[in-house]
Amino acid sequence: MTLITDIRLRRILDSRGNATVEADVLTESGGFGRAAAPSGASTGEFEAIELPPNEAIANAREHAVPRLVGEVHAGDQRAVDNTLRAADGTDDFSEIGANSAVAISMATAKAAADVLGAPLYQHLGGAFRGDNFPVPLGNVIGGGEHAADATDIQEFLSAPVGAPSVADAVFANAAVHQEIHDMLIERDTPAGKGDEGAWAPSIDDAEAFEILDEATSTVAEEVGFEIKFGLDVAAAEMYDEDEGGYVYSDQVRDTDEQVEYITELVEEWDLAYVEDPLDENDFEAFTDLTANVGDQTLICGDDLFVTNVSRLEKGIEMDSANSILIKPNQIGSLTDAFDAIELAANNTYDVIVSHRSGETEDTTIAHLAVATDADFIKTGAVGGERTAKLNELIRIADDAA
Numbered sequence: 001m002t003l004i005t006d007i008r009l010r011r012i013l014d015s016r017g018n019a020t021v022e023a024d025v026l027t028e029s030g031g032f033g034r035a036a037a038p039s040g041a042s043t044g045e046f047e048a049i050e051l052p053p054n055e056a057i058a059n060a061r062e063h064a065v066p067r068l069v070g071e072v073h074a075g076d077q078r079a080v081d082n083t084l085r086a087a088d089g090t091d092d093f094s095e096i097g098a099n100s101a102v103a104i105s106m107a108t109a110k111a112a113a114d115v116l117g118a119p120l121y122q123h124l125g126g127a128f129r130g131d132n133f134p135v136p137l138g139n140v141i142g143g144g145e146h147a148a149d150a151t152d153i154q155e156f157l158s159a160p161v162g163a164p165s166v167a168d169a170v171f172a173n174a175a176v177h178q179e180i181h182d183m184l185i186e187r188d189t190p191a192g193k194g195d196e197g198a199w200a201p202s203i204d205d206a207e208a209f210e211i212l213d214e215a216t217s218t219v220a221e222e223v224g225f226e227i228k229f230g231l232d233v234a235a236a237e238m239y240d241e242d243e244g245g246y247v248y249s250d251q252v253r254d255t256d257e258q259v260e261y262i263t264e265l266v267e268e269w270d271l272a273y274v275e276d277p278l279d280e281n282d283f284e285a286f287t288d289l290t291a292n293v294g295d296q297t298l299i300c301g302d303d304l305f306v307t308n309v310s311r312l313e314k315g316i317e318m319d320s321a322n323s324i325l326i327k328p329n330q331i332g333s334l335t336d337a338f339d340a341i342e343l344a345a346n347n348t349y350d351v352i353v354s355h356r357s358g359e360t361e362d363t364t365i366a367h368l369a370v371a372t373d374a375d376f377i378k379t380g381a382v383g384g385e386r387t388a389k390l391n392e393l394i395r396i397a398d399d400a401a
């Protein structure tokens with residue numbers, strides 16, 4: 001019933017106006033799934049390889065499509081993804097492109113769900129999913145690689161940890177985003193938006209902390225539940241060995257100073273979440289920071305782990321973090337993403353499913369987060385490609401109720 005009968009690949013636009021890969025998968029009994037690959041800007045050194053979309057499509061058509069069509073069942077996700085790996089023949093999807101691979105992998109899961117007549121989160125997670133929802137982390141002020149002439153820290157994230165429902169949490173993040181806009185106008189600091197829809201004012205990190213603290217407190221009072229905040233430092237983008245460490249606008253911090261600085265930030269601002277506070281090659285410094293503040297906050301590896309089981313195993317072994325960011329396109333398939341989530345959960349790591357800075361209307365990560373009982377989802381606060389996922393979470397909660 002779920003035998004794959006056709007796979008169509010095409011170039012479509014992403015939110016930055018770049019081309020990306022979209023896949024349609026059809027099955028014998030009329031199942032249909034469509035999915036598109038997102039794309040990062042602050043990509044990790046150890047991510048699976050994204051090829052130029054034309055090349056990724058041509059190579060996938062030549063090597064992967066013939067091995068899947070008429071051969072593999074869409075319902076057997078592990079077989080689908082193993083076939084993609086075998087067709088590619090490399091460790092990092094550099095032959096067919098992680099963009100083609102992840103689009104086919106996700107579209108196939110959707111086609112299988114369609115055959116079953118079940119929502120994707122249920123096909124992926126089983127009949128008992130749909131009761132728990134991730135807390136959305138909303139990017140509300142940002143800079144780094146996502147906006148020029150803005151903060152050094154890439155993302156300041158609203159974290160509505162006390163929200164009674166996922167819908168309340170989604171609306172709270174949007175309200176924090178609006179409140180920050182009002183505060184910026186009052187301060188006579190006009191701001192455009194970065195790639196993920198966060199405000200990208202020309203202010204320093206210290207001012208961003210003050211604004212976020214006030215905005216989250218104001219909205220928390222209005223809505224009547226706790227809203228904390230967190231960061232994606234994206235420190236690998238700041239790290240420059242020749243410069244002697246982490247290059248900020250006003251100073252360079254060496255590794256010990258960076259560990260000290262982040263420790264102070266966690267304590268001063270009671271941060272709920274800190275992603276990539278250190279360079280992606282420095283598991284040891286991650287371990288030092290986690291020893292300092294791992295009992296107070298989440299220390300999350302994004303570029304550090306790149307959704308890769310081997311790198312996560314090393315981090316678990318070394319106590320380098322206590323949470324992992326999951327981006328399916330970083331590793332190239334849903335099976336790999338699931339394996340990383342399972343390993344993380346078995347080792348009491350929190351799981352944060354994430355978008356990329358370049359996105360499409362695809363909503364797969366909303367279903368992935370619900371299917372795997374993820375603790376958080378990071379998918380922006382506003383903007384069509386971000387609200388696509390947030391609104392899907394609201395719909396899933398509505399359907400599941």
Ligand SMILES: C=C(OP(=O)(O)O)C(=O)O
Pocket residue numbers: 039040041042043044232234302354355356357358
């Ligand atoms: C979402 C992120 O940005 P990008 O997609 O540019 O890697 C991130 O760094 O967590």
Ligand SMILES: [Mg+2]
Pocket residue numbers: 232234275276302303
């Ligand atoms: Mg990150």
